[in-house]
Amino acid sequence: MPLERSEVERIASLARIGLTEEEIEMVGDQLSHILEQFEVLNELDTSGVTPTGHASGLQTVMREDTAEDSLDHEDVLKNAPRREGEFFRVNAVLEE
């Protein structure tokens, strides 16, 4: 079942990715084709099967709560696209 255009726009908006008109069309077609490949999973009886999140079997790993050096402040800001003094500068989040 091909994805509706509105559905593609909804996903793009959730993913916060801008798409051009042609991209909406193309990505929609491609995603539909990929989603068709997933239908094979419907054959698989997974009732009562425990999901696997990852393969290592490790659960929440704890360590001693000891203070350690972290990255230098200047280093943290080194790759900032915009900074102001000791801070990352961002566009206004709250409207006036």
Next chain:
Amino acid sequence: MPELNWLSIQEAHDQLASKQISSVELTQSCLDRIDAVEDQVQSFLTITPEIALAQAEVADRMLAAGEGGPLTGIPVQIKDVMCTEGVPTTCASRMLENFVPVYNATVVEKLINQGAVMLGKGNMDEFAMGSSCENSAFHPTHNPWDLERVPGGSSGGAAASVASGETIFALGSDTGGSVRQPASLCGVVGLKPTYGLVSRYGLIAFASSLDQIGPVGRSVQDCALVLNTIAGHDPRDATSVARDQQDYTATLGQDIKGMRLGVPEEYFVDGMEPGTRKAIDEALAKLEYLGAIIKPVSLPTTRYALACYYIIAPSECSANLARYDGVKYGYSYQDTSDMWEALEKTREYGFGPEVTRRVMLGTYALSSGYYDAYYLKAQKARTLIRQDFDRVFQEVDALVTPTSPVTAFKIGEKTGDPVQMYLIDVCTLPVNIAGLPGLSVPCGFSDGLPVGMQLIGPNFSEGILLRTAHAYEAATEWSSARPTL
């Protein structure tokens, strides 16, 4: 000076330790080779000759003092997905084109501490998403065996640089086959260790339940030596497993008499090239001749692995790549004061088509109303795929399959159809889903292009895989073949 750039790690180490050669000479030999062939191969995104020669001098001092280890003074290419302090780390993406890490990945730190020499950063598919290196935002890499063909991916730079003699070894990363498949297509050895064996601290995340760093080398022994250095628990990576250190070279040279090797019929897929099939059949005959017991086995859930992978990996990718917001680092669209517009434009311009596709796919699979049908279903399928492997490993010590159903294809041949590209990884994806170790070793040629054999074993069975591959390699000539450039 003979061609030092073609030495194995052990040969180079012996000559360095006995002062027959210096690391500066060895490094210069690789840099000369890069000068000579890089125009054709294009396996690097950044070449760092000054750093390499400075590190080589440090290594020579370590060697003179009788310090260091097997990798001291040995040149390496690092895939551009691993953070290198002060050296751009782009993930082959416009998003990180100008990103310069302020710390080293644990694996990089381990190599540097031992005195290895970084030649530069390896090309890859953007954010490690792809099977041909064509998704690099900067340039494709060419297969040294046929420059019109792809080297595989996503660690295409790693495999091409090793195969063309530009470096002694390389580090790649493997989320669904990204070390093994390019190794196969370029005729070199690639190892994807067990999930948790090698620290991912400083590895830029793609799909966190699948990603693993692994070595690419011209021989099994080279990969074992590199694994000795990079394996081990790291408190900075909560998924790394605490285990006793192991010497992965210890089993090399042991015979494989009585080794039970399973051949899962499901991996001999429709669309598999006849030349690949023939090479694998001959390799199986050779393994049997060497004393292994070849046993047909069945892994019925294999047919679900592709769908399972292409739900799980993009889902995790969409979450991991949410961090690229143009605020803390990376590309940032600045021509607006609107926060949401800036975010959408940053991601529109920063991400290439495959990354956009996977972020969209993952966002869809995780979105309200679809989570159970896709993500949860895939995680349950994952359990069944693992159980399938657990069951066959009751009967056999390891599995033998083709690494890739096809040899290197032409650049541009498969870029139009994402699903065709995804199918190339059909033999390698299940290994990541189950977290197992997998290794690709050259096993012949089909129409002049390398074919790779994949060995898969239970968790932490790297020793068995390396031993088996080493016995096979020693009984064949494939690993010594070199492309003409």
